Amino acid sequence: MQSIELTSAARALGLLADPAQGHAPVALGSRPPEALVAMLRSMMLIRAAENGIAELVRTGEARCPCHLAAGQEACAVGVAAALDTPRDKSFGAHRSHGHYLAVGGDLDALLAEVLGKETGCSHGMGGSMHLVSPEHGLLGTVPIVGATIPIATGAALAARLDGSGGVSVSFFGDGATEEGVFHESMNLAATMALPVLFVCENNLFSSHLHISLRQPDWSTARYAEAHKVAWEVVDGNDVVAVADAAERAVARGRAGHGPTFLELVTYRWYGHVGPRDDQDVGVKRDGELPLWKRRDPIRRLEEALVASGALEPGDVASLRQAVDADVERAVELARRAPYPQADATAKYLYTGGTR
Amino acid sequence: MKEETLSLSYGTAVREGFAYLLREHPEVFVIGQGLWSPWYVGNSMTELDREFGRERVIDTPVSELACTGAALGAALAGRRPIVVHPRVDFMLLAVDQIVTQAAKWSSMFGRAGAAPVVFRGIVNRGGEQGAQHSQSLHSWFAHVPGLRVVMPASVADARDLLVSATLCDDPVLYIDDRWLYEREADIPAIPDVDAIHRGPRIVRAGTDVTLVGAGYASYLAEQAADELAALGISAEVVDLRTINPLEMDVVVASVERTGRLVAVDGDWTVCGLAGEIVAAVVERLPLGAMVAKPRRVTLQDAPAPTSRPLEARYYPTVEKVVAAVRASVGLGVALA
Ligand SMILES: Cc1ncc(C[n+]2csc(CCOP(=O)(O)OP(=O)(O)O)c2C)c(N)n1
Ligand SMILES: [Mg+2]
Numbered sequence: 001m002q003s004i005e006l007t008s009a010a011r012a013l014g015l016l017a018d019p020a021q022g023h024a025p026v027a028l029g030s031r032p033p034e035a036l037v038a039m040l041r042s043m044m045l046i047r048a049a050e051n052g053i054a055e056l057v058r059t060g061e062a063r064c065p066c067h068l069a070a071g072q073e074a075c076a077v078g079v080a081a082a083l084d085t086p087r088d089k090s091f092g093a094h095r096s097h098g099h100y101l102a103v104g105g106d107l108d109a110l111l112a113e114v115l116g117k118e119t120g121c122s123h124g125m126g127g128s129m130h131l132v133s134p135e136h137g138l139l140g141t142v143p144i145v146g147a148t149i150p151i152a153t154g155a156a157l158a159a160r161l162d163g164s165g166g167v168s169v170s171f172f173g174d175g176a177t178e179e180g181v182f183h184e185s186m187n188l189a190a191t192m193a194l195p196v197l198f199v200c201e202n203n204l205f206s207s208h209l210h211i212s213l214r215q216p217d218w219s220t221a222r223y224a225e226a227h228k229v230a231w232e233v234v235d236g237n238d239v240v241a242v243a244d245a246a247e248r249a250v251a252r253g254r255a256g257h258g259p260t261f262l263e264l265v266t267y268r269w270y271g272h273v274g275p276r277d278d279q280d281v282g283v284k285r286d287g288e289l290p291l292w293k294r295r296d297p298i299r300r301l302e303e304a305l306v307a308s309g310a311l312e313p314g315d316v317a318s319l320r321q322a323v324d325a326d327v328e329r330a331v332e333l334a335r336r337a338p339y340p341q342a343d344a345t346a347k348y349l350y351t352g353g354t355r
Numbered sequence: 356m357k358e359e360t361l362s363l364s365y366g367t368a369v370r371e372g373f374a375y376l377l378r379e380h381p382e383v384f385v386i387g388q389g390l391w392s393p394w395y396v397g398n399s400m401t402e403l404d405r406e407f408g409r410e411r412v413i414d415t416p417v418s419e420l421a422c423t424g425a426a427l428g429a430a431l432a433g434r435r436p437i438v439v440h441p442r443v444d445f446m447l448l449a450v451d452q453i454v455t456q457a458a459k460w461s462s463m464f465g466r467a468g469a470a471p472v473v474f475r476g477i478v479n480r481g482g483e484q485g486a487q488h489s490q491s492l493h494s495w496f497a498h499v500p501g502l503r504v505v506m507p508a509s510v511a512d513a514r515d516l517l518v519s520a521t522l523c524d525d526p527v528l529y530i531d532d533r534w535l536y537e538r539e540a541d542i543p544a545i546p547d548v549d550a551i552h553r554g555p556r557i558v559r560a561g562t563d564v565t566l567v568g569a570g571y572a573s574y575l576a577e578q579a580a581d582e583l584a585a586l587g588i589s590a591e592v593v594d595l596r597t598i599n600p601l602e603m604d605v606v607v608a609s610v611e612r613t614g615r616l617v618a619v620d621g622d623w624t625v626c627g628l629a630g631e632i633v634a635a636v637v638e639r640l641p642l643g644a645m646v647a648k649p650r651r652v653t654l655q656d657a658p659a660p661t662s663r664p665l666e667a668r669y670y671p672t673v674e675k676v677v678a679a680v681r682a683s684v685g686l687g688v689a690l691a
Contacts, residue, residue, distance in 0.1 A: 064483035064661050116483060116662035127485050127661035144444065144487050145417050178416035179448065206417055208392040214416040339664045346657035 013219035016235055016265040017204065019291035025304035026238045033310035037319075039081055039239050040305060043073035043298045045323045046098040049107065052327040053097065053114055053128070054275035061335070062114050064127030065143075067095040071237075071269035074297035075201045076102035078242025079169060079262070082250045085137040089155040090169040091148035092141030094129050095268070099141060099171050105133035107326055111334035118344075119337040125348060145206075146172060146179035149198065153185045156196035156253070167195040167253035175206030177220040186227040186261070195253030197246065198229070198261045201236060207272045224261035236264030237297040267292040359544040365513045366536035369399040372517035373437070375546055377407040380435060383521060384411040386422055387439025387475070396441055396477070397533055423449035423474065427457045427526075430472035435521055443476040443530065444490050457526035458501035469524040473517070478532040478571070478621070483666060486658035493569070494620075494627040496528050497599035503527040504599040505551060506570035508577075509558070510540035512596060515550035523551055532571040532621075554602040557609065561591035564615035564680050567606050567632050569595040572619040572652075572671060579619075579676035586677075588684055598628060603635045610636050614646035617679045621671055624653040647683045652676050 015021060028036060050070040056062035069076070072095075080102035083090065092099040100110060105121060113120030114128050122130050129143040139155065142148060152170035159166035176182055177200060189196050200220050204211050211218050224231035230252060234245045242264055249260035269289065270277065277289070305311040341347075363371060376383040385403070387396075391414035395401040404412040415422050419440060426436035440446035446453070453474055460470045480489035497504045503525050507513045513531060520527035547553075558573070559580045566576035573594040580590040591609050595601070610616045616636055618629035629651040637649065652675050660666055 063663065064485065065488070116665075124662035124665070125485075125660050127483055129487070130485060130661070142487060144448075175417040178418045180418070180420050181448075207389070208394075209414060209416075213414070340660075340662050342664065342668065344662075345655055345660045345665050345669060349657050 013233060013265060016233065017218055019267070019288055019295060022235055022237065023294040024300070025307060026240050026300045028304050028308055029240050029244065031240065033305070035081070036240070036301065036305060036310065039077050039243065040298070040301050041319055041323065042077045042080070042102055043239060043301070044320055045107065045326065046073045046076065046101050047298060048323045048327040049097060049101060049110065050270070052111070052331055054270065056114065056331065057275045062128070064114065064116065064129065065273050066114065066128045067273050068270040068275065069095045069098040069268065071292065071296070072201055072203060072266045073098055074239035074242050075199070075236045075264045075266055076171070078239045079171070079197070079199055079246040081243040082246035083137065083169065084166070086135055087137065087164055087166040088168065088250070089137045089139050089152070089159070089166065090171065091139055091152045091155070092131065092171045093145065093148065093173065093176070094143035095173070096131055096141035096171065097128065100131040100133055100138055103133065103138050104136040105131065105138060108330045108333050111330040112337050115334045115337070116339060117334055117337035118340045119334070123344070123348070124340045125344070146176040146181050148172065149176065149182050150185045153189050153194060153196050156189065156194040156259070157192065159195055165254050167197060167250050169197040169199055171199045171201065173206065174200060174202040174204065174211055174220055175214070176200070177223055178214060183223065183227065186223065186229050186259070189259040190227050190229045193256060193258035195256070196259045197249045197253065198224070198259060200261065200263050201266055202263050203266050203268045205268070205272070219263060221261060221263040229259050229261045231261040231263065233263045233265065236266030237295045237300065239297055239301055267295070269293065360541040361544050362539065362541050363510055364536060365510050365538040366397060366399045368510045368513040368542065369517060369531060370401060370403065372514035372546065373400060373403055374406065375514070375518055376521050377403065377411060380522070382433065383435045383437065384413065384429070385437045385439060386413040386415060386426055387441070388415055388417065388445070389441050390414040390439060396439060397536055399531070399536065400439070419445055419448040420452060424452040424456065426472050427452055427470055430470045431460070431468055435471045437473040437475055437521055439475045441477055442479045442488060443492055444487055446474065446476040453502065453526070453528065454496070454499050458499045461525065462501055470526050471521070471524045473520045473527050473529050475529045475531065478530060480659060481534065481666065481670070483661045483663060484659070485661035489659035491530070491622045493530050493598060494622050494631070497601065497628065499599070501526070502599060503551065503597065504530065505597050506530045507596070508535065508570050508573035508594050510538055511542040511547070512550060514542070515547040516596065518546045519548050519551035522548055527551070530570060534571050535574060538574065551597060554597065555593050555595045555605040557591060557605065558594045559590065559592040561589040561613065563589045563613055564617060564683055565591045565593060565606065565609040565613045566617050566619060566676065566680070567593045567595065568619035569598050569628065570621065572621045575671060575673055575676055576619045578673045579680065582673060582677050583680055586686070588680060590680060601631065601635070603639070606632065607636055607639045611640060611644055614644065615683045616645065616649040617652060617676065617683055618649065619652045619671060619676055622654055623656050624651060625656055627653060629653050647685070650679045650683055652679045
């Protein structure tokens, strides 16, 4: 399925937001099989990590709030596939395990961070909601809604000033488009033609509230239209379509043609926070959730790859076993890793101490 | 005749306050995130939307600044809104409307109009939530003339400060703390609608040392006083209740009697409430009135860590208050 070009953002979403649609295998396009398999593996790894973290929350081993992105893997992986890291910078939000892994963040350091260990990507200072992987251009994920939208805009400004040709990305949700700073950033980026990708994963919910209770329209792309920012509305559960759209956006940025807003329509499988099957906010999604699960971004790519002959069913199973084993090992390592030193609380506060 | 009482937890007392206001005062409405969520803001607002209707109990988009400003506007136009921010950290997106608009409005227009708006900011910390989900920052807000800042510690105040803040014609920041929600007490059935004007309260009388705090810190001080009693130390505990305008007579008089002061605060040290308490007392007492130097028990000056062992050391505790008092009365930690 290609990204859908319709004049009205509302109509575009109308189709994508119907979970009875879009269950078929994705169209593979012209990417080499290795690239597609790498995307499949990356999505599988994210799914396995999310399920593993869910289990750690269930058992009480992980205590920090964990917002899981199972179901939304194609958004992170498709965009990451278009980036040249660490030249390109990215930023995430509260639901960013997937973004971290998709850009290449270390799995062991993710699990260790979730358990608050010294070996975590933030040395145990941040937990699930504060991930970082500068080696891969991921400069931070934070749980204040909308906070990294202007920050990514600034990273794009730096790229322009440097002449690096780099772009930057802010991953955020539909809820973040309700914050004023989103609009200020879009205007700033459009006016200055900054190479930034505003990636809105529209999963139709902000916590317990469906978008219809928060906005007069289900699609957030209309804001891009208003701010004269180039935009596309894309099936966020089709990793190839996401990667294609992200490549166009990155090319636009590198060519000096300014920002792009990508609305990736998707759905989260777990509850807003924690490991329950989305009943934790009491929203009756049980009619919809099974349908959305049939739009599984992983299965849709798997089936396409098998149908094309790029993979055998056995290959798929081995891939899955491999990522499961990776996650198991990372969990074990994280369990055994030490906590930070007792005096670490102010350790990273000022460069060179308080003087 | 025995006064009629209610057995409530702090969290349900907050809900009682809302229910009272919505029932008795048609000009009151409530707006904020999570008001229709089955979590109902830590169960402090359970089913208010069902009872009073979603016209007056309004859940919102993720738009703190707009909702806060809209509440101020509705207040100027004759309503009495309460804006709910489920975390102080999220309320910071609305600071212009609170600090630069609401707090100044009455004064800069020569009281041409009143802004009877309440901002409810909830301190919601711990649980490895980390740096961006843990702030209190009450000292910051108390720094702002024109903004009343109240911090209920007791079950009665959880309700009564909310009610009286809403009925007060000034903008009020009401800060409640999730760590107090399970606190229980029997409280009078009728709210004290003037609670906000009553100043600090001595919640425990004592003779050896004065402990001062607001909100959860005040509760810590109360518990520390119990432990200190077992050590033969008689601690007087003053619950400030309102930290702006800060009324210090009760505290000063108490320290005059006890000669010792330990200020307890769940916020950072530098430029904080604990320092303000110490300064105000020292400034007003004659030289030599104190027999020990004043002490502060505060947060370490660092963002909240997430890691379990670091978090366990980070927040003020009863033990830390007890240790400070022991040091103050000359029972060194070595004697422990
Ligand atoms: C400024 C701010 N306001 C409110 C919150 C509480 N909050 C945390 S996540 C969230 C939902 C955001 O929804 P969305 O942006 O769509 O992301 P999703 O959870 O769907 O991934 C909210 C309201 C917050 N973290 N920060
Ligand atoms: Mg969302």
